[in-house]
Structure formats: structure tokens, C-alpha cells
Amino acid sequence: MTLDAALVAALEADYTQAPLSERERAMLDYVVQLTKDATRIGPQHHQRLRAAGFDDRAILQITLIVAWFNYINRVADALGVGRE
Numbered sequence: 001m002t003l004d005a006a007l008v009a010a011l012e013a014d015y016t017q018a019p020l021s022e023r024e025r026a027m028l029d030y031v032v033q034l035t036k037d038a039t040r041i042g043p044q045h046h047q048r049l050r051a052a053g054f055d056d057r058a059i060l061q062i063t064l065i066v067a068w069f070n071y072i073n074r075v076a077d078a079l080g081v082g083r084e
Contacts, residue, residue: 007019015028015032022052023052023053023054026048026049026051026052026054027049027052027054027062029048030045030048030049030062031062031066033045034063034066034067034070035066035070038067046059049062
């Protein structure tokens with residue numbers, strides 16, 4: 001969470017160009033890959049996260065949170081939540 005409106009705008013426009021730390025960028029790259037095609041996640045993704053300072057517990061937490069948001073958004077989309 002941030003109150004930095006410029007950072008939020010940069011993230012919304014293109015997170016790869018936003019002013020992020022390498023740790024934050026590694027996490028977001030993983031999140032994007034997990035969201036687009038989780039079947040392509042491999043050991044190299046987890047190694048990059050570890051190199052950025054995330055331990056196995058943090059990697060699990062990131063994965064669970066992203067998976068849950070992806071799941072609940074698909075449920076909401078399927079039921080038409082928020083379309084009115």
C-alpha cells in the first residue's frame with residue numbers, strides 16, 4: 001500500500017518502467033507470470049525470488065495471495081459482479 005499517487009500511476013501504466021527496487025520488480029514479474037500462465041512457472045522463477053531476498057515462506061505467501069486474487073476475480077467476472 002502506498003499513498004504515492006505518482007507510483008500508483010506508474011504501476012498502472014507499466015510496472016516494468018515504474019521506480020521499483022529489484023526485489024519489488026522480481027516479485028511483480030513472478031506475479032505477472034503466475035497470473036498469465038502458471039504452468040510456465042519453474043525453478044528459475046523461485047531462484048530469482050530467493051536471490052531478491054524472498055525465502056520459501058514468502059514465496060508461498062506471494063503465490064497463495066496471487067492465486068486467491070486471480071480465483072476471486074474470475075468468480076466475480078463469471079457472476080457479473082460489478083458490471084452494473
